Amino acid sequence: MLRQFHSLSGLIATLFVVLLTISGAVLSLDPLLERSQAKIAGTSSISVAELAGKLITRYPGTEQIQRHPSGSIIVYFTDGDQTGADLINPLTGATIGAYSSSPIMVWIKNLHRSYLLGTPGRVVAGVAAFFMLLLTLSGAVMLINRLGGWRHIFRPIQGPFKQRLHTEVGRVAVLGLILSASTGLYMSAMTFELIPDYSSAEPGFPTHVDGGVPASIDTLSALKVIPITEFRELVYPYPDDPMGVYSITTDQGSGFVDQATGQLLSYQAYGNPQKLYEFIYMLHTGEGLWWLGLLLGLSALAVPLMAWTGIQIWWSRKQSATTINHNSAARLADTIILVGSENNSTWGFAKTLHDALHRLGFQVHTASMNQIGHHYPQAKRMFMLTATYGDGDTPASANHFLTRLAKMTKTPDVPVAVLGFGDRQFPEFCQFAKEVEAALITKGWPQLLPLETIHRQSPQEFARWGQAVSSVLDKELTLVHIPVHPASTTLTLVERVDYGTAVQAPTAVLRFKSPEGSHKGLLNRLLRRSGLPHFDAGDLVGILPPGSSVPRFYSLASASKNGVLEICVRHHPEGVCSGFLHGLAIGDTVEAFIKLNPSFRPASGKAPIILIGAGTGIGPLVGFIRNNKAHHPIHLYWGGRSPQSDFLYETELKRYLKDKRLTKLNPVFSRISQGAYVQNKITEDDVELRQLIGEGAQFLICGGRNMASSVAAALDKVIAPLGIDVATLKAQGRYREDVY
Numbered sequence: 001m002l003r004q005f006h007s008l009s010g011l012i013a014t015l016f017v018v019l020l021t022i023s024g025a026v027l028s029l030d031p032l033l034e035r036s037q038a039k040i041a042g043t044s045s046i047s048v049a050e051l052a053g054k055l056i057t058r059y060p061g062t063e064q065i066q067r068h069p070s071g072s073i074i075v076y077f078t079d080g081d082q083t084g085a086d087l088i089n090p091l092t093g094a095t096i097g098a099y100s101s102s103p104i105m106v107w108i109k110n111l112h113r114s115y116l117l118g119t120p121g122r123v124v125a126g127v128a129a130f131f132m133l134l135l136t137l138s139g140a141v142m143l144i145n146r147l148g149g150w151r152h153i154f155r156p157i158q159g160p161f162k163q164r165l166h167t168e169v170g171r172v173a174v175l176g177l178i179l180s181a182s183t184g185l186y187m188s189a190m191t192f193e194l195i196p197d198y199s200s201a202e203p204g205f206p207t208h209v210d211g212g213v214p215a216s217i218d219t220l221s222a223l224k225v226i227p228i229t230e231f232r233e234l235v236y237p238y239p240d241d242p243m244g245v246y247s248i249t250t251d252q253g254s255g256f257v258d259q260a261t262g263q264l265l266s267y268q269a270y271g272n273p274q275k276l277y278e279f280i281y282m283l284h285t286g287e288g289l290w291w292l293g294l295l296l297g298l299s300a301l302a303v304p305l306m307a308w309t310g311i312q313i314w315w316s317r318k319q320s321a322t323t324i325n326h327n328s329a330a331r332l333a334d335t336i337i338l339v340g341s342e343n344n345s346t347w348g349f350a351k352t353l354h355d356a357l358h359r360l361g362f363q364v365h366t367a368s369m370n371q372i373g374h375h376y377p378q379a380k381r382m383f384m385l386t387a388t389y390g391d392g393d394t395p396a397s398a399n400h401f402l403t404r405l406a407k408m409t410k411t412p413d414v415p416v417a418v419l420g421f422g423d424r425q426f427p428e429f430c431q432f433a434k435e436v437e438a439a440l441i442t443k444g445w446p447q448l449l450p451l452e453t454i455h456r457q458s459p460q461e462f463a464r465w466g467q468a469v470s471s472v473l474d475k476e477l478t479l480v481h482i483p484v485h486p487a488s489t490t491l492t493l494v495e496r497v498d499y500g501t502a503v504q505a506p507t508a509v510l511r512f513k514s515p516e517g518s519h520k521g522l523l524n525r526l527l528r529r530s531g532l533p534h535f536d537a538g539d540l541v542g543i544l545p546p547g548s549s550v551p552r553f554y555s556l557a558s559a560s561k562n563g564v565l566e567i568c569v570r571h572h573p574e575g576v577c578s579g580f581l582h583g584l585a586i587g588d589t590v591e592a593f594i595k596l597n598p599s600f601r602p603a604s605g606k607a608p609i610i611l612i613g614a615g616t617g618i619g620p621l622v623g624f625i626r627n628n629k630a631h632h633p634i635h636l637y638w639g640g641r642s643p644q645s646d647f648l649y650e651t652e653l654k655r656y657l658k659d660k661r662l663t664k665l666n667p668v669f670s671r672i673s674q675g676a677y678v679q680n681k682i683t684e685d686d687v688e689l690r691q692l693i694g695e696g697a698q699f700l701i702c703g704g705r706n707m708a709s710s711v712a713a714a715l716d717k718v719i720a721p722l723g724i725d726v727a728t729l730k731a732q733g734r735y736r737e738d739v740y
């Protein structure tokens with residue numbers, strides 16, 4: 001709900017809010033620019049009388065002196081028929097130069113205040129400020145929910161690159177944006193008198209004026225006691241008007257000064273409402289607080305970036321939205337499917353289940369978990385398919401489910417099966433599904449099947465769960481889920497290196513390029529484009545074996561900037577795709593698409609990186625080393641079977657050691673005398689590993705699930721003396737796995 005509100009108000013207001021913030025960001029430079037022009041050092045000892053005295057000879061026709069919040073002093077004067085304005089050095093009264101507001105800044109100010117449209121534009125600017133406030137507040141609440149509460153506000157953010165960028169930038173800019181939007185809204189409300197205008201409360205004109213011969217301005221006692229630092233404006237009386245008075249405005253109030261006696265005739269100190277107005281004005285413009293202005297300007301610059309990433313997130317969500325056909329009414333359905341999803345992919349699985357059950361003749365009702373009802377009169381079975389989000393938290397379409405369930409006094413007497421969707425890379429794998437299962441059991445809800453989990457939206461695991469469902473339905477349910485994936489590209493095999501046949505682990509490093517011709521053309525050559533889609537080492541390539549629409553995913557051992565798409569594939573005896581790939585000859589083609597995997601990357605910075613893998617798990621790890629042009633310390637632990645047969649990337653790794661892209665290579669082999677596994681080497685290197693962890697090391701593990709759990713167990717023992725464990729490292733974002 002909140003997300004829909006956030007997206008909708010963002011879409012409605014984007015253009016206006018972006019214009020408002022870009023112009024605001026430019027205006028935020030104004031106080032700093034003015035300050036750099038003003039010579040304000042050492043001015044505190046000078047009084048207004050002294051300053052005005054210094055101007056008598058140079059500017060006999062002075063009409064007004066102003067001090068801007070930046071500290072600049074400007075004198076407005078007449079000289080014969082001419083009028084002018086000069087910037088003044090407050091210490092000496094000397095002219096710094098002619099003063100005029102920059103026409104560009106004036107234009108930008110108009111754009112900011114009214115979109116150059118006068119009064120109607122001011123209304124629009126006010127409404128845009130209101131939307132900006134709504135967007136920022138709703139975004140802040142979503143961020144807090146996503147991170148699991150405000151206490152965790154500095155937690156690392158997971159997710160696809162655009163989502164992380166949107167949220168990271170928002171997290172940094174949120175306070176500045178709330179300040180700019182709320183103060184802008186206040187000022188707008190004041191302009192339209194929605195709240196009383198306190199910006200110019202003035203004293204009444206004095207009832208008695210001396211009328212004697214005007215004294216020299218530098219002798220006027222009232223002006224002698226006002227330091228220049230508290231002064232804002234002095235308006236001179238008309239020359240030769242004996243009843244004229246000086247009008248003075250300071251930081252504390254305003255009043256009139258008798259030109260003959262120098263006495264303060266009437267004075268009005270600012271009340272609290274005016275002080276509040278001035279404070280809000282300063283917060284909004286940064287006038288008088290140039291550093292705040294700059295901070296607000298920088299926050300404002302985040303808005304165009306967030307608008308762009310926000311629109312892209314919204315668009316990809318919309319693209320992946322699923323339509324459920326033949327959705328029976330809840331009261332008529334014999335089968336209920338409830339869905340907990342954040343980014344819609346679980347809806348795709350729910351649709352596959354819905355369609356398969358419908359084909360078997362069931363009346364199926366599918367809805368979000370938040371829409372759980374109290375009573376399903378015809379229902380015989382129920383399925384709850386749910387993802388996990390944040391750090392083991394609820395996905396959007398199930399965020400009220402547990403509360404609603406807790407409030408139910410009588411639960412429907414329908415057996416239920418929970419299916420969790422998650423990613424083992426997260427420490428809290430399928431946590432929400434586990435909580436749902438536990439809550440249902442506590443409520444005494446009958447179970448149809450025990451909880452099952454699906455890692456990384458695996459269609460194979462989903463199909464296996466379908467078999468279990470078949471057994472309770474007494475009907476053969478075939479679940480063929482074809483995930484919606486991006487359009488595929490044709491790639492040509494240009495090189496292959498084969499290993500491991502002698503040790504029954506046939507493994508090939510395969511290098512692909514775009515077909516000849518696809519990256520020709522002047523622009524592509526100028527930009528040195530390889531014709532490959534963009535990807536980094538550690539991302540995944542989905543390959544569609546001929547005759548199948550279900551892709552198989554392989555971790556990428558290269559980045560697109562390396563000019564090739566490289567994968568490392570072990571031939572599995574029954575493997576459809578690995579068999580197909582191993583059968584490829586140079587020049588053969590495959591259909592492939594990229595799936596980004598942004599959380600499996602070395603962190604930036606100089607902390608050591610410890611890469612651990614076995615077998616083909618070396619793929620992304622070698623890609624990280626290859627692209628380590630900055631020579632950050634990288635230690636590689638890798639396990640194979642035999643140094644003679646399956647030492648994958650042996651030549652390259654030795655070259656990377658020499659050119660310092662790799663700091664230390666620790667290969668381990670299992671089928672040699674005194675063979676060992678990678679976890680044994682980790683136990684052996686305990687002292688060194690503890691030292692590296694002390695230096696802030698990050699771990700990246702790639703390979704089979706068994707290897708990964710043995711490594712985690714070994715490492716838990718190694719780091720126990722430091723008082724931490726692998727779960728802590730995971731929570732800190734310092735332990736990441738890509739396991740299969």
Ligand SMILES: Cc1cc2nc3c(=O)[nH]c(=O)nc-3n(C[C@H](O)[C@H](O)[C@H](O)COP(=O)(O)O)c2cc1C
Binds near residue numbers: 159341342391426429
């Ligand atoms: C930001 C983010 C946080 C996630 N957190 C978890 C998590 O804590 N535990 C887990 O098992 N999966 C986690 N996942 C993986 C999702 O549950 C998984 O990709 C799921 O299939 C997404 O389904 P959906 O597209 O329907 O939201 C997370 C994914 C993202 C993008």
